[in-house]
Amino acid sequence: MIALTFDDGPGPYTDKILDCLEKYNAKATFFVVGNRIGSYSAQLKREAQLGMEIGCHSWDHTQLTKLSESGISSQVFNTNNKVKAVAGVYPATLRPPYGSYNNLVKSVSKAPIIMWSIDTLDWKTKNADKTYNAVMENVRDGDIILMHDIHSATADAAVRLIPALIDAGYQLVTVSELGYYKKGGLKAGTVYSRII
Ligand code: ZN
Numbered sequence: 001m002i003a004l005t006f007d008d009g010p011g012p013y014t015d016k017i018l019d020c021l022e023k024y025n026a027k028a029t030f031f032v033v034g035n036r037i038g039s040y041s042a043q044l045k046r047e048a049q050l051g052m053e054i055g056c057h058s059w060d061h062t063q064l065t066k067l068s069e070s071g072i073s074s075q076v077f078n079t080n081n082k083v084k085a086v087a088g089v090y091p092a093t094l095r096p097p098y099g100s101y102n103n104l105v106k107s108v109s110k111a112p113i114i115m116w117s118i119d120t121l122d123w124k125t126k127n128a129d130k131t132y133n134a135v136m137e138n139v140r141d142g143d144i145i146l147m148h149d150i151h152s153a154t155a156d157a158a159v160r161l162i163p164a165l166i167d168a169g170y171q172l173v174t175v176s177e178l179g180y181y182k183k184g185g186l187k188a189g190t191v192y193s194r195i196i
Contacts, residue, residue, distance in 0.1 A: 032055070032083065055114060
């Protein structure tokens with residue numbers, strides 16, 4: 001069981017990834033940036049309609065550890081409220097931008113903090129083969145895999161990865177499903193990278 005995660009969207013390549021997830025009846029988690037929702041509300045709604053998990057990735061990709069309590073609060077809750085208003089679901093998980101968190105982020109967000117166990121570096125290589133290999137050469141049960149749905153090469157990698165991972169015997173689930181099946185649920189203020 002593994003969790004594919006896509007940060008920084010929604011964006012122009014989100015639909016290509018959703019098409020593939022839908023085709024294979026697979027699930028993934030999208031950690032969205034609040035200020036992108038207005039331009040890509042159709043993609044956000046579709047994520048929810050297909051049973052994908054929508055998590056919070058801040059309002060404008062600010063590093064949350066540089067903010068005060070009220071700053072963190074508006075970054076997280078403005079995003080969560082916007083997701084709820086547009087897609088009808090309220091995010092239950094947080095991936096802080098740059099993977100950067102501290103005790104204040106944990107306590108203010110009141111959410112499980114979702115890191116990752118495989119960093120594909122897709123944002124850096126923008127190379128579908130490298131992203132594909134980063135996953136297939138390293139994947140293990142319980143992995144949380146970091147990708148970004150704002151890059152064309154990532155969408156190209158995802159449409160190869162989804163059937164390949166299923167062929168290899170993995171179930172593709174959301175982060176919260178992974179937490180539920182492995183741990184009986186995710187806890188607010190706890191940091192998760194691989195869930196086994
Ligand atoms: Zn990000």
